[in-house]
Amino acid sequence: MKKIILLILGSLSLNLISCGDGGKSRIDKIKSETIKTPEANPKGIGEVKNVTLTDPLEENMIKSGKAIYEMKCSACHKLTDQRVVGPGWAGVTNKRRPEWIMNMITNVDVMLDQDPEAQKLLEECLTRMPNQGVAIGDARDLLEFMRQNDLDKTQQKDQALTKN
């Protein structure tokens, strides 16, 4: 008897699912179009494809990056390696490529949905990183500030580039 009920329920739910396909809402359509099997890209997903890093560091960019950090990021990210809400920033440019960092900042919702590394971080931190409305140019300034912070805290920077 139980089996029969299960069977009925099973076929009913199948039926419901197949029915649902016909009347897909716009959101579902967008979702099904954008969610593809993730393939780890060390550069992440987003508009930022190639970043040219310069040495020595740009003082003006560091200054602007610091101001943005203080306003939009410092509530969750410390400059040490201590995780509070999100991971601490010390050493981030040694672990992540500059494109990945900038895509994470500017395209965070897609990254959290599709990028395997970003998803791992979400599992650890359990709070979705918010979209803080940072423009790509501003994200570049943040990156410069991270590079300076890495030099201060770990005496090296940009090591992720040599790993990949």
Add this chain to the structure above:
Amino acid sequence: MKKTKIQKIVWFLFSLAVFVTACSKRDSKTVLEGDAASQAYVAPGEYDEFYAFLSGGFSGQVTAYGLPSGRLLKEIPVLSKYPENGYGYSEETKAMFNTSFGEVPWDDTHHIELSQTNGEFDGRWLFVNGNNTPRIARVDLTTFETVEILEIPDVAGLHCAPFVTENSEYLVSGTRFSVPIPQRDVPIATYKENFEGLINYVGINQETGEMSLDFQIRMPGFNYDLARNGKGKSHGWSFLTTYNSEQAYTLLEVNASQKDKDLLAIVNWKKAEEYVKQGKGKERQTSYYHNLVNERTSIAESKEITTTTILDPADCPDMVYFIPVPKSPHGCDVNPSGDYIVGNGKLSADMSIYSFDKLMAAIEGKDFAGEINGIPVINYESGLHGILKKPGLGPLHTEFDGKGNAYTTFFISSEVVKWDVEKLEILDKQSTFYSPGHLVIPGGETRKPFGKYLVAMNKITKDRYLPTGPELAHSAQLFDISGDKMKLILDFPTKGEPHYAQAIPASKIQPNSKKFYKIEENGHPYAAKGEGQAKVVREGNEVHVYMTAIRSHLAPDNIEGIKMGDEVYFHLTNLEQDWDVPHGFAVQGANNAELLVMPGQTRTLKWEPFKPGVFAFYCTDFCSALHQEMSGYVRVSPKGSDVKLMWGLNNENKDEETLREMLKEQERSQ
């Protein structure tokens, strides 16, 4: 003998019951065609085609609905305080309720007007009147927030408001109750000598939307009810209905319904503008408040204005006229071409339709029947396009579909009637449930109506929905008017008492809708733009908490050193920069309300500790998986205790001394 009497009574009751049942069946059930539901159906995830903004009447607010689904999208707090988000309670919004009568926390919203350009809705601003303590409010349609409230002086019951001209030059309004001007202590029975009316013109700044009372016109002491402005060829003129031309001041129900006709006031506002420029206006001392949100700080600022400019028709010829209109009119509505003005006499069986050309010819030819206080009265027949004979009982309000048809609500006979404006022929009648006041067609009062839907807003609901005790939500009915016959397709409850509404294609609002406030542009003096700026500052017995919120913590979340007798101001800045992430703030025992703070915004709640102890505060808007953790404590010590002012997050507590050192450090490094 006895038996037959009882039998008779029983028979009578029985037949009465049959009659009543038959009646209510006929009234409450309309045969719906099979596809009615699909016409109003908007699938999950899909959007409505129109926004409809309904006034809230005694709720004092405005609601936004989607059409055709009837989905409630938002209640916009406008003229009543709103503890749900702190509107009127937060330090930033308190000043919105300042009037010459002090703080007036409630009003009665009646008529919605959307801003227009070239006689079409442009989607910039929404205006609505406060009936009780006369005010006009402006809502910014990029944020759906009330940004301005202007009091109108020396009037009472600002029902006849705020009607917009076709390029949003002015909002015209008229007093519903005439009163002594200036207000003074006189016997009510001296109405005829002492009571006066006013018609007001509020100018609108085309860049900012800011309102200013440009001039007022002195009028006889009648009751001014509703108005419309001309469009196209009649642009530059306003039309206002009056009732109580009898000038009764008691039992108006009877005494203001004596005359066969009341009057329609016709104002040449371009002429009035000229007179103001020529200096024909007289400055009069008065008092009214203008409350405006400063865009940079997002704080409402209030100022009292003490003079007003009055134009007297006796000194300003060719500016104001009257024409008779049948008994106690309500609506007066101008068709899309601007050729015809429909006068709805509430107590008349017929409707009078005036021709703008004929009115102009009558004025030109001085075809007058007399004058009232220097205002010429045009001969009724001379201005008439024609009469719509016996369309129904109690005509209230008319809108248009842009195809030559008008639609009028009939309060007493509970119906909407469709009629041909040019030919004055009745085309269709449909029942509404029950007793409609206004109706709305998207763009139905503009030069370009979207004649697809009509919503009748009913005053009486009775058996339409499951009962909810003595008080029922008012009902609205949506009709498809795209065909020859009107078709009822949806019935939905509304909030408060919607009087008038306006509806606009979603495409005129949706693309401009703001998603968050840019934190970089936050100019609030107590904003903490970043967690590093979170701090607590004591100034005498005032304590200012500069607090930040981001998923999922408040900073600082431990505060100590508050003493009894302190006034604590929690200034909460929402650091989020993403759509749909407001944070809330509530603290135990707050005698005012809570705060809802939009991303990038700063809002302030004043809190006066009630007793020593440790009290919790928390985020009230479920923001993330760790929302329950988004909380903190404030410690209150007795007056005179030596607990140091300290605050912090995650045991990184700071006190005033530490902070001073940090500031010095910062100065040195710069």
